[in-house]
Amino acid sequence: MYETLRQILRVGLPSEAAPAAAPDDVVVRRLHEDILRTLGRALTIRHVDAGSCNACELEAQALSNPYYNLEGLGIRHVASPRHADALMVTGPVTTHMAVALRRTYDAMPEPKLVIAAGSCAIGCGIYGANYATVGEVAKILPVDIAIPGCPPSPTALLQGILAAIQASAAKR
Amino acid sequence: MDLTPLGLVAAPLAAGVPGQRAQASSGQLLTACRLAWENDGRLVAMWGTDERYRQRGFGLRVVVEDREGLTLLEHTLPDDRARYPDVTPIFPAANRMQRATFDLLGIAAEADDTRPWLWAESHATREFPLRRDYTVSEPQASRQDEYEFVRVDGEGVHEIAVGPVHAGIIEPGHFRFQVVGEKVLRLEERLGYTHKGVEKRFASCSIDEGEKLAGRICGDSTVAYAWAYAQAVESAAGVLPPVRARWLRALCLERERLANHLGDLGAIGNDAGFAFGLAQFSRLREDVLRANATAFGHRLLMDVVVPGGVAQDLAFEHVHAMHDEAGRIARQVRRIREIYDEHAGVQDRFRGAGRASPELARTMGLVGLAGRASGEAHDLRCEYPCSPYDLLDVRMAVQSAGDVWARVAVRFDEALESARLLGIITTALLDPATMSPVQCALPSRTSANVAIGYVEGWRGPVMMALELDDDWTIRRCRPQDPSWCNWPVIEHAVIGNIVADFPLINKSFNLAYSGQDL
CATH class of the missing domain: 3.30.460.80 (NADH:ubiquinone oxidoreductase Nqo5 subunit)
Structure with a gap:
């Protein structure tokens, strides 16, 4: 236990300030206000891998490391779509995942934000449209925010999530 | 033979x-x-x-x-x-x-x-x-829904279906458990959810496009796949990439291994209820990825390895930085390993969970990291060391317990070994003897129509088989992930374990979905 505490003290607090939601500057406090105004509480995200190569998943997981401190911003990944405000989808939607993706979306409550993350989710990427893929996420679900990148970096993902919150706030 | x-x-x-x-x-x-x-x-x-x-x-x-x-x-x-x-x-x-x-x-x-x-x-x-x-x-x-699972009948037996959408940020697959009480009687895996026509796509790729696709078959092993593909192309061409390119490839492959092992060590600790491990190791992993981005312009090193060599050289300042980083990470990994070893709760979850005995491993053909945790002493870097591994004298990590603990122990040993190798590789990259261009041209015609690349990725051996026409048209490309051989073993390793231990056991294998579904 002593060594565990010592290691925690030695590392200190590596968390960094959140990036601005591209393209305009927003401070973290403003972000919290946006989340609260839009949703009245924390933002919850359900992720669905609809055929990705796993690179986007690795970068989305990285958002939970101490540097990005996602939960400190009031944003959390949740296990059930019924608890989710936003759906983050990666991959060129495969025919085998299309039904599961649609069901996940249907199970979500409003505001049902949809974030298409990565080149594949936006336009099938290197795989292209073929017999086994339905195509980009927008063919199946109404996409609110697209985050380009192969894969998008954690910072780009965070910027995209923040942009989705702002877009949702602007709609009201 | x-x-x-x-x-x-x-x-x-x-x-x-x-x-x-x-x-x-x-x-x-x-x-x-x-x-x-x-x-x-x-x-x-x-x-x-x-x-x-x-x-x-x-x-x-x-x-x-x-x-x-x-x-x-x-x-x-x-x-x-x-x-x-x-x-x-x-x-x-x-x-x-x-x-x-x-x-x-x-x-x-x-x-x-x-x-x-x-x-x-x-x-x-x-x-x-x-x-x-x-x-x-x-x-x-x-x-996909019409699959005939094998069912177990009898008093008190019930079925648990999980997936393809899972609770975390992970790849999709379906698991069908037959359970009595908390004990798993039988597990059947159903994969294929990420099948996206990769093999068909290869037939319409040029050799250069093929590298991009190869690097995106399995995102966590992009260097291993790109190298295996490049090795197949170079074997078909009868060329060997320049010396500096070979050292840079080894640098990338060991950085990929280190980053994945760090990520897994944290995630496995977390699945055993030790969030401290996840916080510590995910921080170290992020350090490695950020250094990758600074030096190569890509956090996961996609498209760095290309047929004929590597896409870019590495500036000396980055070589120095990576040299220091390797030592720094090794020190921290040793420290956290002691904490894991001393933690009774973590050890209790690790020991005996998801055991794949050496006999099972041999019969089923368990490969790679999981194989080495079950006594299968195979590592391409030691058995058939391609340049520059012939100069590195890699120490193979082997355990025989075959449980979660053994797979964690192999990861610790291999992470530390990768850090040691990175120290040697970065030193070599500063040596005038390794100064050379980082790419060579491919001849206009192939010298062999069938060629195979075979590289020890962090998960296990990654194979790329190419069948080519003389003018480099790809007739057929077959990528083979080590997961093909390892997934069936999990079905055996979970028998008799409790359902609640499955995430821990599964994570300790950490097999590919996209890499296998193609």
Whole structure:
């Protein structure tokens, strides 16, 4: 236990300030206000891998490391779509995942934000449209925010999530 | 493996490791597989190819590995009514490969299990995507739900279905448990959810596009795949990339191994209820990825390894930074390892969970990291060290307990070994003897039409087989992830464990979905 505490003290607090939601500057406090105004509480995200190569998943997981401190911003990944405000989808939607993706979306409550993350989710990427893929996420679900990148970096993902919150706030 | 007693004529195989190839009849195919098994060998890959346009019917390819290297067995079927012999009695891992070969090409083994594996759609339409006359480009209706799981009957038995959408940020797959109380009686895996036509796509790729696709078959192993692909291309060309490119490739591969092991060590700790481990290791992993981005412009090192060498050289300041980083990370890993070792709760969850005994590992053909945790002492970096590994003297990490603890121990040892190798590699990159261009040109014609790349990725050996025309047109490209051989072993390793331990056991193997689903 002593060594565990010592290691925690030695590392200190590596968390960094959140990036601005591209393209305009927003401070973290403003972000919290946006989340609260839009949703009245924390933002919850359900992720669905609809055929990705796993690179986007690795970068989305990285958002939970101490540097990005996602939960400190009031944003959390949740296990059930019924608890989710936003759906983050990666991959060129495969025919085998299309039904599961649609069901996940249907199970979500409003505001049902949809974030298409990565080149594949936006336009099938290197795989292209073929017999086994339905195509980009927008063919199946109404996409609110697209985050380009192969894969998008954690910072780009965070910027995209923040942009989705702002877009949702602007709609009201 | 000496094939002459079987009456087979062996020719050299263009590959990154020692190898031979031979045409085999169905009888010879079985005998050769049995001989390989008796020589401490294992099945590496199996796939089919459509050669009707060359009046050769369909081809079946089987790659086995023994102490002397790879053997590629080529078998010809005159048409799709012909059957090839079932090799599952010798190599159980062949079951899913045989089923996938039928799904994609429509040639079948003389086997009892004819259920679909990757692509059930072909079974109804009798149209097979990897045939050259298959021109469907519209998405097909999914028949993934129609799978016949094996069920267990009896008093108190119930079924738990999990997936394809899981609770975390992970890849999709389906697990069907038959359970009594908390104990798992039987687990059946159902994969294929990320099948996106990779093998068909390869047939329309140029050699350069092929690298981009190879680097995106399995995102966590992009360097291993890109290197295996490049190695296959270079073997077909008969060229060796310049010395500096080879050192830079080793740098990237060991950084990929280190980053993945760090991520897994944290995630496995977390699954055992020790969030401290996740916080510490995910921070270290992020340090490695950020240094990658600074030096190579990509956090996961995609598209750094290209046919003929690497895409860019590394500035000296980054070499120095990576040298210091390797030592810094090794110190922290040692410190956290002691904390893991001393933590009674963590050790209680690790010890004895998800055990794959050495006998099971040998019978089922468990490979890579998980194999080494079950006594299967194989590591391509030690057995067939390609340059620059021939100068590195890699120390293989082996355990025999075969449980979660052993897979964690192998990861700790390998992470520290990678850090040590990175120290040597960065020193070598500063040596004037390694100053050279980082790419060489490929000749305009191939010198071999069949070539194999074989690289020890962090999860296990990654194979890339290329069949080419003389002008570099890709006829067929078959990527083989080590997960093909390892997924079936999890079904055995979880028997008798409690359902709640499954996430921990599964994470300790951490197998690929996309890499296998293709």
